Amino acid sequence: MSKKRARLTKPTAQHRDPGLEEVMTGTTVFNVPFPADLSTLKGMSPLVIRFPYSVEYLHSYGQDSPFFAGLANRKLLGTRCGPCQYTYATPRLHCPACGRETDWTELPQQGRVHTFTTCYYGSEEFLKETPFHLILVEFDGVDTLLLARLIGVSGPEEIRIEMKVKAKFRRNSQLKTTDVYFVPA
Amino acid sequence: MVSGGVSKFAKARPDATFQKMVKEAFDHALGDVPRLKTDRIDGSVASYFSDHFTRQLMAGIMATDYLGLCPKPNKRIEGGGATGGLCFQAAWESVASGRMNCCVAFGFETMSRVQTWKGNEFIALASDVNFDYPVGGFYSGYYAMMVNRHIHEFGTTLEQMAMVSVKNHGNACFNPYAQKRKRITVQDVRNAEMVAYPLTLLDICVMSDGAAVCILADEETAFQLTDRPVRITGVGTGTDMMRMADRPRGKVILAPNEKESDYRNLTYPGVHSFRAGRSAALQAYRMAGITDPLREIDFVELHDAYTSSEIQTYEDLALCRYGGGGRFIEEGHPFLPRIDYGMKLKKKGTIPVNPSGGLIACGHPVGATGLMQAVFAFWQIQGTIGRHFGSGELQLKKAERGLIHSHAGTGTYVTVSILERGW
Ligand SMILES: [Zn+2]
Numbered sequence: 001m002s003k004k005r006a007r008l009t010k011p012t013a014q015h016r017d018p019g020l021e022e023v024m025t026g027t028t029v030f031n032v033p034f035p036a037d038l039s040t041l042k043g044m045s046p047l048v049i050r051f052p053y054s055v056e057y058l059h060s061y062g063q064d065s066p067f068f069a070g071l072a073n074r075k076l077l078g079t080r081c082g083p084c085q086y087t088y089a090t091p092r093l094h095c096p097a098c099g100r101e102t103d104w105t106e107l108p109q110q111g112r113v114h115t116f117t118t119c120y121y122g123s124e125e126f127l128k129e130t131p132f133h134l135i136l137v138e139f140d141g142v143d144t145l146l147l148a149r150l151i152g153v154s155g156p157e158e159i160r161i162e163m164k165v166k167a168k169f170r171r172n173s174q175l176k177t178t179d180v181y182f183v184p185a
Numbered sequence: 186m187v188s189g190g191v192s193k194f195a196k197a198r199p200d201a202t203f204q205k206m207v208k209e210a211f212d213h214a215l216g217d218v219p220r221l222k223t224d225r226i227d228g229s230v231a232s233y234f235s236d237h238f239t240r241q242l243m244a245g246i247m248a249t250d251y252l253g254l255c256p257k258p259n260k261r262i263e264g265g266g267a268t269g270g271l272c273f274q275a276a277w278e279s280v281a282s283g284r285m286n287c288c289v290a291f292g293f294e295t296m297s298r299v300q301t302w303k304g305n306e307f308i309a310l311a312s313d314v315n316f317d318y319p320v321g322g323f324y325s326g327y328y329a330m331m332v333n334r335h336i337h338e339f340g341t342t343l344e345q346m347a348m349v350s351v352k353n354h355g356n357a358c359f360n361p362y363a364q365k366r367k368r369i370t371v372q373d374v375r376n377a378e379m380v381a382y383p384l385t386l387l388d389i390c391v392m393s394d395g396a397a398v399c400i401l402a403d404e405e406t407a408f409q410l411t412d413r414p415v416r417i418t419g420v421g422t423g424t425d426m427m428r429m430a431d432r433p434r435g436k437v438i439l440a441p442n443e444k445e446s447d448y449r450n451l452t453y454p455g456v457h458s459f460r461a462g463r464s465a466a467l468q469a470y471r472m473a474g475i476t477d478p479l480r481e482i483d484f485v486e487l488h489d490a491y492t493s494s495e496i497q498t499y500e501d502l503a504l505c506r507y508g509g510g511g512r513f514i515e516e517g518h519p520f521l522p523r524i525d526y527g528m529k530l531k532k533k534g535t536i537p538v539n540p541s542g543g544l545i546a547c548g549h550p551v552g553a554t555g556l557m558q559a560v561f562a563f564w565q566i567q568g569t570i571g572r573h574f575g576s577g578e579l580q581l582k583k584a585e586r587g588l589i590h591s592h593a594g595t596g597t598y599v600t601v602s603i604l605e606r607g608w
Contacts, residue, residue, distance in 0.1 A: 045200075046199040046200045046201075048199050051240065053240065059314075061315060064315060088431070089430065090316050090428055090430045090431060092431070096426070114334065114456070115330045115331070115333045115334035115337070115456060116330060116333060117326050117329035117330045117333060117381045117382050118381065118382040119321060119323055119325070119326045119329075119380075119381045120378075120379050120380060120381065120382075121302070121305075121323070121325070121380050121381070122302070122305065122321055122322075122323040122326070123302060123303075123305045123306035123308075123309045123321075123322050123323050124300070124302040124303045124305070124306045125306055125322075126321045126322070126323065127302055129321070132321050134320060134321055134326050134330060135330075136330060136429065136430055136456060143433075143434075144430055144431050144432075145429070145430035145431075145456075146430055147316065147317055147320050147428070147429070147430050148320060149320060149321065155382075156382040156383075161333070161334070161337045176319045177315065177316050177319050177320060178319055178320055
């Protein structure tokens with residue numbers, strides 16, 4: 001910009017250069033070093049910034065909603081395909097074998113451990129709950145399994161496959177599948 | 186397949202964006218086929234698993250434009266841990282259908298962008314978020330449940346599982362691209378920190394940043410580009426229900442070398458076996474004309490996210506009977522004949538499995554993993570391991586036909602592809 005033109009556009013009290021207002025929000029570093037010699041830039045260490053991210057969903061359980069309503073009422077529901085004579089412990093409204101719609105049915109509240117583990121680490125959301133015990137529960141007369149927490153044991157040495165377990169329900173429902181959990185029967 | 190390239194897999198690559206890592210692998214692959222100019226490439230396929238890791242939607246096109254492959258066709262392929270294997274097959278489909286003469290499959294993942302336990306959460310979101318994830322979503326936990334049932338059904342031992350880790354870490358000592366290169370013992374594996382009983386830290390693969398590229402072409406183009414192309418003679422893809430809880434308990438899908446009487450009292454797949462893996466293998470075997478995989482395949486690069494899943498996969502691939510996976514490793518069959526693992530093995534080297542070190546030692550940057558396996562298998566068959574790894578310890582004497590296996594979820598998507606010497 002020439003000196004002459006610069007003089008012409010000199011800001012006045014009423015008319016200033018447009019620009020963002022300087023604020024401290026989001027500023028984490030001041031005086032970022034920068035070399036005079038641009039050919040050294042490829043050796044610069046990478047800049048890593050924090051970037052938090054959170055979302056609130058309106059998550060619908062859709063056709064599976066009765067299962068969660070059941071848990072809130074101390075009922076364990078599965079679904080049954082009459083024609084296939086096949087009962088799903090984890091509910092599905094349509095039978096993948098024949099494509100027909102299934103019917104809701106109450107599951108027994110006693111079952112057996114099909115398999116298990118104890119988690120000493122976990123996803124961030126569950127880290128504070130470690131160690132916790134996961135089991136797949138099998139029920140008499142039911143063809144598929146249900147994933148649940150096992151409470152009331154202290155380690156994997158106290159869990160064995162085939163061991164009998166019974167369902168318990170949270171008094172204050174969170175409308176999550178963890179509203180039901182199992183304890184040794 | 187005419188060429189392949191990989192970036193070194195590392196715990197973190199803050200020095201590069203995903204586009205730059207893909208570019209490294211792409212240039213690595215192009216460097217091996219100087220006759221291939223980018224104007225001969227008809228299009229590309231992108232492989233990456235989670236949008237959460239990049240916090241970038243449509244990352245595929247950003248890599249495509251970085252590589253200079255616009256305005257040619259590109260699309261993204263995604264299927265959890267099997268993303269790379271699915272992408273490899275998508276590139277094969279592009280060429281086999283006649284749509285393209287030359288197609289690039291590229292894959293990447295940038296897992297270091299979040300803390301490890303957040304990363305585990307992202308991975309666990311690849312399980313049913315209504316019924317599985319809220320209970321304590323954690324893939325190591327899911328695999329631990331599956332192997333506990335495998336142990337119950339078949340008597341598989343924790344020491345047999347640990348041997349897988351010893352083998353794969355041992356192999357990786359000679360693979361400069363591997364993330365973890367160290368000699369360990371069965372005791373080291375069992376003494377390592379428990380993650381999900383019975384899986385310890387050394388039974389489980391690690392998260393990585395990395396990229397891999399495979400370049401596929403039709404036969405005529407291939408021979409114009411290289412004297413040693415590798416032919417893809419079989420592809421198979423299997424699926425299974427997302428929730429382990431829903432898996433049926435029926436009959437084994439028999440491989441050509443099995444009979445019904447082998448499995449009188451076994452319900453299948455239950456949660457102890459991967460029906461998708463068996464299904465993928467049988468499709469690929471049929472296409473490649475393989476009836477006795479143990480004898481007709483020279484080596485295998487399989488998806489060993491867990492030591493347990495490597496054992497389960499020996500069985501799915503019919504390298505041994507269902508239930509025989511533990512004994513298969515104990516006897517030494519999947520070890521490399523010439524590597525010293527510090528243990529006595531009776532039948533070492535029948536069919537080397539994961540000569541590269543597998544996911545357990547190389548790392549598992551999800552979208553790159555399946556393509557990395559293809560690159561390592563390609564170099565094995567070409568006989569160029571020595572040149573690429575800087576030493577020939579891992580080069581197999583007979584490597585004319587290899588199998589690559591990519592695996593997602595708790596066995597929800599599995600791909601098997603057969604690669605053979607094509608010259
Ligand atoms: Zn039905």
